[in-house]
Amino acid sequence: DGGITQSPKYLFRKEGQNVTLSCEQNLNHDAMYWYRQDPGQGLRLIYYSQIVNDFQKGDIAEGYSVSREKKESFPLTVTSAQKNPTAFYLCASSMRWGGDTGELFFGEGSRLTVL
Amino acid sequence: QKEVEQNSGPLSVPEGAIASLNCTYSDRGSQSFFWYRQYSGKSPELIMSIYSNGDKEDGRFTAQLNKASQYVSLLIRDSQPSDSATYLCAVRGGGYQKVTFGTGTKLQVIP
Numbered sequence: 246d247g248g249i250t251q252s253p254k255y256l257f258r259k260e261g262q263n264v265t266l267s268c269e270q271n272l273n274h275d276a277m278y279w280y281r282q283d284p285g286q287g288l289r290l291i292y293y294s295q296i297v298n299d300f301q302k303g304d305i306a307e308g309y310s311v312s313r314e315k316k317e318s319f320p321l322t323v324t325s326a327q328k329n330p331t332a333f334y335l336c337a338s339s340m341r342w343g344g345d346t347g348e349l350f351f352g353e354g355s356r357l358t359v360l
Numbered sequence: 361q362k363e364v365e366q367n368s369g370p371l372s373v374p375e376g377a378i379a380s381l382n383c384t385y386s387d388r389g390s391q392s393f394f395w396y397r398q399y400s401g402k403s404p405e406l407i408m409s410i411y412s413n414g415d416k417e418d419g420r421f422t423a424q425l426n427k428a429s430q431y432v433s434l435l436i437r438d439s440q441p442s443d444s445a446t447y448l449c450a451v452r453g454g455g456y457q458k459v460t461f462g463t464g465t466k467l468q469v470i471p
């Protein structure tokens with residue numbers, strides 16, 4: 246089955262620790278995205294990548310880092326510099342980054358809690 | 361001004377009625393418009409996409425786009441309790457094609 250796999254689904258972190266959230270897709274999509282969602286709020290863009298070895302900051306990139314070494318993978322690291330990391334993290338991908346297509350498809354999400 | 365704006369609701373409609381959800385956006389260069397449904401604790405699910413002015417129908421759902429007014433709407437006919445969820449409007453702009461989401465409208469369908 247094609248899809249987007251995020252892991253882990255739940256993660257607990259102590260303050261001062263870095264954590265990495267995994268996102269893998271087998272849809273052969275070009276673009277991948279990371280969003281953050283806080284309770285009762287919409288999705289805010291952290292980072293996005295339209296091609297391997299290239300990525301751009303979104304609206305709330307501070308305290309986060311990403312890499313895109315393979316088309317299938319777009320891991321997100323939440324660093325200790327992120328002051329309020331407790332949130333629901335969503336990875337998405339889309340087929341094209343140009344033209345009038347490009348619907349986003351989401352993984353099931355990773356819920357990070359800082360203790 | 362927020363890039364994508366939605367009324368947070370909740371919007372309450374009786375079962376069988378038409379639910380009307382609205383969204384405005386600020387970037388006139390926006391090219392693609394999406395509606396997602398999100399159940400509590402779950403990830404968003406794409407239900408409609410629209411790219412040109414006018415209406416697009418898919419089953420009980422109709423998306424409407426008016427680029428001159430920078431306005432997108434979603435109509436849900438014959439609303440069912442299972443439609444109760446938060447509906448997110450998303451807009452793909454020009455340039456680097458990032459996708460921006462509104463904060464969502466919570467819909468409650470009352471049996």
